[in-house]
Amino acid sequence: MGKAITTLEVDGQSIEVTSPNKLLYPDEKISKGELVDYYRDVAGFMVPHLTGRPLTLHCFPSGIAARGYFQKAAQEHFPAYVHRLAVASHSGETVYAVADNAAALVFLASQNCLVFHPCNVLRDRLDRPDLVIIDLDPSDDDFAKVRHGARLLRDLLPALGLVPFVKTTGSRGLHVVAPIHRELDCDGVSEFARKVAQYLVATDPMRFTMDINKKKRGDRVFVDYLRNGQAQTVVAPYSARAIPCAPVAVPIGWDELDDPELDARRWHIRNVRERLRDLGDPWRDIHQHARSLADAGETLASL
Incomplete structure (x- = not known):
């Protein structure tokens, strides 16, 4: 059997959610699909607080019962509507993901990002x-x-x-x-x-x-x-x-x-x-x- 996939349409973008039935919060029976739906539903309220800000993503591919990881660098496979922002640091340069739109927020949630941590600065300064x-x-x-x-x-x-x-x-x-x-x-x-x-x-x-x-x-x-x-x-x-x-x-x-x-x-x-x-x-x-x-x-x- 192939891996289960759900496709969502968000702001004209098609977003594939793999393994939507995977439990991310096992005690509450909250699946990956339910979490992605949550972020789709609150995007109109949440995206204004993320727009233009470098994002650190806290990801849990196996749910909260397993160890997660923090991800700062945007991955190469992220679609173009997940905008990028290069930020210089003492150790070089990091290209962050930025959620300027609902599709970006939902896509990042589909990549097992549970928690979003923006900086308190904007891309222009x-x-x-x-x-x-x-x-x-x-x-x-x-x-x-x-x-x-x-x-x-x-x-x-x-x-x-x-x-x-x-x-x-x-x-x-x-x-x-x-x-x-x-x-x-x-x-x-x-x-x-x-x-x-x-x-x-x-x-x-x-x-x-x-x-x-x-x-x-x-x-x-x-x-x-x-x-x-x-x-x-x-x-x-x-x-x-x-x-x-x-x-x-x-x-x-x-x-x-x-x-x-x-x-x-x-x-x-x-x-x-x-x-x-x-x-x-x-x-x-x-x-x-x-x-x-x-x-x-x-x-x-x-x-």
Whole structure:
């Protein structure tokens, strides 16, 4: 018998999905075909957050029960509608895949990519981030500490002239981000984020830490500012995660922090589409709220 193949039509492109019945999330009986269908259905919400950005792909050819791998370089067999972007580094040059359209997103999912990690830079200025990112990563399952940290950032960032947004990570924590004018390089944005993290830790050192050493964190929340460095990535809005139940990283409204049922894995690939139908994407106009990080840095220094 030949290998099972399903063909999808996406934006005028025919995409062959081999082994659509292969279980990628075995406990939940979520197949490769179901995952590809998920990305096809959310592409209209997700692609705007990927367009123009170098992508690191987290692939699991045998499902999450086996070891996956990270893939930065676009493969030669990728079709032309999966755009390429050459990025220079200390070790040479890497040609990344870019998902500028729904067909590209669906094709990459058909290649066993479960998780999409874009950079916070765009193709026209690869050294100038358009987002500053703070990752609140808990050391235990006490989500109340993560909520508290997000609320502190919600209050601090507007005081610095920035407009904060928040999303669940689909894993354990929350990402708080602010759109910014592309006036500082990655080092400058990372340094600003480091000072924000320092401020948060100084505000409540019993709950928060900047210690990279996991053993030294205890039960504190790691305030990770390192997502802003050169070639660093963060999980994309509406990307699935490679952990049981197929949770999804989901942008939320600030009022949703008060929901007692909220946690980082509240939504998964089988229930997030209903949310999108009802509410749309809370981040759909995020970049219209970009502000000057240079000005924010001066204000932060005075606090």
